[in-house]
Amino acid sequence: MDAITPGPLAPEVLDRDDLKRALAEHDFAAAFSLIKKWGGLSQNRIASACQLTPGKVSTIISGQQQVTSFDVICRIADGLRIPGSMVGLADRPWEGQPDGPDSPTPPATRSTGNGPWHRATTVHLAADLTRSDLVMDRRAATRTLAGAALSGAALLDSLEGWLRPPPTAEAQRGRGRIGHQEVEELAATARAFRAWDHRFGGGLRRKAVVGQLNEVAGHLEDKQEPSVEQGLFRVMAYLGGTAATMAWDSGLHKQAQNYYLLALRAAHSGGDAAFGANVLAGMARQMLYQERPQDALELVRLAQKGARKAASPRIRSMLHTREAWAYAAMGRSAAFRRATDEAAEALAAAEGEDPYWIAYFDEAELAGVTGGRLLDMARSDPQQHAEAAAESIRDALATRGSEAGRSHALDLIGLAECHFLMGDMTGAVAQTHRAVDAAGRTRSNRVRAQLGQLYPYTVGRSSSRTVGEARARIREVLSS
Template sequence: MDATTPGSLAAEILEREDLKQALAEHDFAAAFALIKKWGGLSQNRIAVACQLTPSKVSTIISGQQQITSFEVICRIADGLRIPGRMVGLADRPWEVQTDTPEPASRPAQASHLSDEASWRPAKTVDLAAELTRSDLVMDRRAVTRALSGAALFGVALLDSIEGWLQPAPPCTPRCQRGRIGMREVEELEGTARAFRAWDHRYGGGLRRKAVVGQLNEVAGHLEEHQAPNVEHGLFRVMAYLGGTAATIAWDSGLQKQAQSYYLLALRAAHAAGDDAFGANILAGMARQMLYRDRPQDALELVHLARKGASATAGPRLRAMLHTREAWAYAAMGRGAAFRRASGEASEALTNAGTDDEPYWIKYFDEAELAGVTGGRLLEMARKEPKQHAQQAADTIRKAVAQRGTEAGRSHALDTIGLAECHFLMGDVTSAVDLTGQAVAAAARTQSARVRTQLGQLYPYTVDRGASQRIAEARTMIRDLLSS
């Protein structure tokens, strides 16, 4: 087996009862030793295949360290070509891979939307058409391969959105006369609203093609000459759909695709003159940077959003932007700045009414603020559990109580976070109970992000004695993550 391009272990090796038992029990000390003995692989070759260091493999074989990370288990299965069922996983991608050639066309990359791209409305329409048409002709697996790469960071990202602060130039008249009016625009906006609500509750990418298809249709209408009010309405709908497409891609782990749609949505909001929604898109991009451990980039995006929408942002939007700022400060270890920004978010939210802001920001209420703030306190508790774990638990518990199971994805994330808080506090009994609730909540969503967060509970269930309940919690997590 080549160390850099691993092949399958011999069938007679995988059929050995001792190896099958070791893999089923996740006893990788025994499994690696057997693979070395009967598979003829050196320690270094095992390390390279599984993307581990040789010293890490050595400590595993010697029994000094156990594998507790679900991600590492996946890397071992993929690197050594061990069928997923042998380690409690679903079939791995390479087990079901076909030789179907990829379509010739490629989706527009993030750079197509950013490198010296004009902010003229006509260019935004062209970019939308290019991105959605190429996206729609590719199957899901091809899209994943093409668009799961790295997103733009730092100066490259900030330079690409410099035009956000400039006034939108007038649209260039199109030759073909438009055929729709404001009634059709309102219907399209209703569809965009329904897609957003569905994604906010369930997450995942099951309706991605539907959103992209609707976005493509809007781009088609904008390729025709429309009345000014219809044109602005269509750009607003394009921004809404682009934002939803970006969120779906981000929630599914497609970082490059998410950024492509975020940038498109920002340009569409700019063409529509909707500074407030543009700021909301920038907040989404900041969140993406925070999940990619780029807090300084996130902070720059939040400041840009606040500057661009200073005259139009309502209380809820301002509160949400403050929480993004607080998140960045927490990630940077700036505790005082985190507390200040969190206080500003709470203060802004006290001024929020019931009917004074757009539908897309109505979700940001006291429960959402508690969930976001609790999540940041949990991140701090992982480093200093005695100082922050109890406060994190108390804050997240408010979110769980206020929004309930109907919140779908948010409820699942809250419950997972609350379970981890109790593990950090040493309250294993409550932590196990909450883990069961978290697994049940996660199973009701299609969110890859929820499953990633659930995977962070897995290490807490390993090496905690012979408790039957701990073992049951571990099995529940593993069964869901491998499904």
């Protein structure tokens, strides 16, 4: 009997103040203990209902492990029929439905029978993810969305479906409420959001992007003509990719990965292999920032294999820079130079029109990325790499100005660090002031994190008034 999934908790249990408080605080150790005591459920029945192992529930109750995964919190809410508002989520799909043996299984927990790469599963994922994200309060978001991103086999195995052919479009399903004109307007909105993110960085309009993504998911829940459906999935992929970078820029690493995974599945359903490769490149970059270069390299190889002929020379060049980045992080300088040369060769062959989302990748971007990776290696061998890093970053700055926003700020921070590594205090201070000015014009947590890495270079040099002034300005921006 312990394996039988329980029905809803009695109203008097859910109305207990101590349980409400525990659920609001995401203190599932206390919540599970109270449910065992007052709800009459054993540990095994809680585990079965929430699709967790008994051992996992035991470690949660003992306080050895906290629940931070968005997916696990959804499973707990759905399995124990806890209203979404009690755990900081949107209303769950089953809320308002009568409970009983003939009640339908909630969409969040039922299986489509076609796996995670089926179109319907992707739509359910988008709707659930965006609804919960839109209503979650700040405190719940900090606890739930900012967890560590998946890595290693847990991440890579979940992406194998990317290599399969996209699902075949169904036969004419009937005309939905929107047509090609509306899809084009949604695509234009996605493009505008991406331009905003590229210039200013995360946070400020993230909820607007998530809201637009939720609307697209709503259209896909209706019957649409196959060509309209494909267009909507592509818009979903573009918006998902932008939501991912904005979440990452806001420090929400787990949520960023959730949106990257959604974007990849949507690109797969929309038959857009080129953008799917771009999404995988973004996921690789996230792994590189988390100092997991081997995972990043595997993601790049997955992108290169899955895109095949769909990737233009410009896209292939960008993928080579991610490959070079991973090699630089591994200290493999010869492999780094080879991949960088391949990136330059591919970019030189770029001609004709590319999709708007890769247009940013030009000679300036290549120079900036190359300079950043040389800087990575210069931290352990400044004599060998610092001057070359500074030269590449100067090339990037000479081509793209302050309108590049986040990239411009990151270039300036990198150049200031190069001057510190070369022992040029005058140049370092001058570039630090420029970097602080640029960082203050963005909303990017990533820029501030890089500025924080520059700060230690200004410490211990109190005899220099100019270095002290630069240090004070960095501190002012980081504390704002």
